[in-house]
Amino acid sequence: MTKSQFARGDGRPSRRERVREATLSEIKAIARRHLVDHGTAGVSLRAIAREMGMTAPGLYRYVSGIDSLLILITADMFTELADAVAEADASVPDRETDLRILTSLRAFRSWAVAHPAEFATMFGPRARLDPEADPAPALEAGRRFGATFYTLFDRLLSEERFPLPDGDRITPELARELRAFADSCGFSAPHIPVEAIMVLSSCWVRLYGVVCMEVFQHLDFVMQDMEPLFESELQNLLAGLGVRYRPPESSTPVTIGTPP
Amino acid sequence: MTKSQFARGDGRPSRRERVREATLSEIKAIARRHLVDHGTAGVSLRAIAREMGMTAPGLYRYVSGIDSLLILITADMFTELADAVAEADASVPDRETDLRILTSLRAFRSWAVAHPAEFATMFGPRARLDPEADPAPALEAGRRFGATFYTLFDRLLSEERFPLPDGDRITPELARELRAFADSCGFSAPHIPVEAIMVLSSCWVRLYGVVCMEVFQHLDFVMQDMEPLFESELQNLLAGLGVRYRPPESSTPVTIGTPP
DNA sequence: ACGCTTTAGTGAACACCGTTAGCAAACACC
DNA sequence: GGTGTTTGCTAACGGTGTTCACTAAAGCGT
Numbered sequence: 001m002t003k004s005q006f007a008r009g010d011g012r013p014s015r016r017e018r019v020r021e022a023t024l025s026e027i028k029a030i031a032r033r034h035l036v037d038h039g040t041a042g043v044s045l046r047a048i049a050r051e052m053g054m055t056a057p058g059l060y061r062y063v064s065g066i067d068s069l070l071i072l073i074t075a076d077m078f079t080e081l082a083d084a085v086a087e088a089d090a091s092v093p094d095r096e097t098d099l100r101i102l103t104s105l106r107a108f109r110s111w112a113v114a115h116p117a118e119f120a121t122m123f124g125p126r127a128r129l130d131p132e133a134d135p136a137p138a139l140e141a142g143r144r145f146g147a148t149f150y151t152l153f154d155r156l157l158s159e160e161r162f163p164l165p166d167g168d169r170i171t172p173e174l175a176r177e178l179r180a181f182a183d184s185c186g187f188s189a190p191h192i193p194v195e196a197i198m199v200l201s202s203c204w205v206r207l208y209g210v211v212c213m214e215v216f217q218h219l220d221f222v223m224q225d226m227e228p229l230f231e232s233e234l235q236n237l238l239a240g241l242g243v244r245y246r247p248p249e250s251s252t253p254v255t256i257g258t259p260p
Numbered sequence: 261m262t263k264s265q266f267a268r269g270d271g272r273p274s275r276r277e278r279v280r281e282a283t284l285s286e287i288k289a290i291a292r293r294h295l296v297d298h299g300t301a302g303v304s305l306r307a308i309a310r311e312m313g314m315t316a317p318g319l320y321r322y323v324s325g326i327d328s329l330l331i332l333i334t335a336d337m338f339t340e341l342a343d344a345v346a347e348a349d350a351s352v353p354d355r356e357t358d359l360r361i362l363t364s365l366r367a368f369r370s371w372a373v374a375h376p377a378e379f380a381t382m383f384g385p386r387a388r389l390d391p392e393a394d395p396a397p398a399l400e401a402g403r404r405f406g407a408t409f410y411t412l413f414d415r416l417l418s419e420e421r422f423p424l425p426d427g428d429r430i431t432p433e434l435a436r437e438l439r440a441f442a443d444s445c446g447f448s449a450p451h452i453p454v455e456a457i458m459v460l461s462s463c464w465v466r467l468y469g470v471v472c473m474e475v476f477q478h479l480d481f482v483m484q485d486m487e488p489l490f491e492s493e494l495q496n497l498l499a500g501l502g503v504r505y506r507p508p509e510s511s512t513p514v515t516i517g518t519p520p
Numbered sequence: 521a522c523g524c525t526t527t528a529g530t531g532a533a534c535a536c537c538g539t540t541a542g543c544a545a546a547c548a549c550c
Numbered sequence: 551g552g553t554g555t556t557t558g559c560t561a562a563c564g565g566t567g568t569t570c571a572c573t574a575a576a577g578c579g580t
Contacts, residue, residue: 125380181482209469222441
């Protein structure tokens with residue numbers, strides 16, 4: 001165990017570190033493209049290696065297996081989504097909380113419908129990923145994704161926009177879990193009531209449901225354009241939070257009264 | 261193209277037909293077990309054949325490929341789920357519409373959490389299943405699953421339990437799609453307003469969301485027991501439909517006041 | 521400049537997988 | 551019994567993940 005050639009005194013990465021990072025990025029980029037084109041099952045180490053001009057076992061210097069690779073790109077996708085949502089949130093003035101929320105939620109849906117394959121692996125069933133693989137990186141990135149919504153919700157909470165429901169249905173054990181979650185995700189306020197976390201979870205579940213339904217195309221035989229349903233759900237959801245709803249500006253020019 | 265040995269004059273199936281049906285059932289049963297144990301990716305023709313004491317190519321006499329087999333068992337699972345929901349619905353007196361709805365919805369969740377692997381393939385992303393395979397059988401079985409909810413919702417509608425929302429956000433094109441859906445699924449009433457179908461879709465989306473979230477374990481790091489959240493969502497959902505909510509009888513003995 | 525250590529990548533191999541083609545046995549019916 | 555259908559097999563092709571032994575190169579210290 002001598003001094004590693006990777007660690008240098010200064011912060012700058014060594015040459016080897018740079019090229020290593022580059023090939024890892026290439027691996028993930030190709031994997032990502034295969035994921036988009038052929039789904040989760042279409043990502044294979046051999047195909048990636050072939051495309052890179054090397055052999056599959058060589059990839060094991062960079063990735064400990066196919067599952068681990070999938071977790072890696074899942075983490076990347078979460079950061080991407082988090083950036084997209086944060087960017088949308090930052091695009092409106094800080095004070096306009098209501099519009100920020102509206103914009104962030106719509107950004108979430110837009111990203112999802114624009115990246116169905118990614119969304120499926122991020123939010124779909126945890127099929128692959130045997131218990132051996134460590135999903136920590138993806139979880140960490142997912143936390144960053146939630147941060148935008150947490151802070152916005154926190155502001156709503158401090159402004160007392162909506163009444164908290166009764167905690168009758170909240171088991172002491174559940175309350176303990178909710179509290180542990182609030183602590184873990186770094187909620188800014190010191191004491192968030194568990195009822196509030198319950199409300200947040202409920203909202204998230206409703207958003208998740210309508211977006212999943214659209215991306216997974218499980219209502220295809222009912223309707224093709226799911227935007228009206230999404231907006232309707234958004235409206236109901238925000239009403240319960242005391243947030244002023246505003247219809248989308250000009251996403252799709254569809255109203256009941258067709259222009260002349 | 262001579263007379264088939266399978267078609268007999270009388271209705272009774274021939275011996276050959278019987279044994280054929282039996283082996284097909286065995287194939288599906290084993291595939292189902294592998295699905296439950298190892299997920300969708302864990303279903304392989306070779307493993308099934310090995311377990312049956314035959315070889316993989318032999319299975320092609322019964323199934324046209326792995327995708328087709330997955331569709332077949334998906335259809336079976338839909339009928340199973342439909343039966344479970346219908347049975348729960350039939351277990352309460354016909355007149356008690358509210359309780360029937362409550363029971364049916366809870367039966368849906370119970371089946372889902374008891375059969376997570378099945379639920380994932382039924383309601384998860386359509387990953388496998390290339391466009392070549394014909395998903396008709398699964399779709400047909402899914403329709404039967406929805407029938408129970410359709411009729412219950414239809415009764416609510418005829419009793420005018422809830423006010424219909426404005427159709428402002430419903431595009432003419434969307435209205436046409438909604439109408440086509442209402443016709444296709446055999447809604448009993450002659451003229452269902454499209455706004456009602458919108459409400460039904462919204463309710464279904466909310467139910468789908470909370471159950472997906474639980475089965476896919478995407479809120480694991482927040483809470484372990486998702487029943488309170490489900491019940492809360494159920495309560496809100498039914499309130500919007502004018503249905504009287506009643507807490508579950510004794511599913512899990514958890515109340516805020518712990519017994520002495 | 522030399523030697524030594526660490527790393528990158530290869531080739532062969534094993535054990536799987538889906539799928540097709542050709543062929544032999546079992547079966548049902550006339 | 552003869553005949554055509556149905557069934558299941560073997561062989562084969564191409565694909566996958568993963569391990570192991572091995573070579574070549576790159577980096578580092580002296």
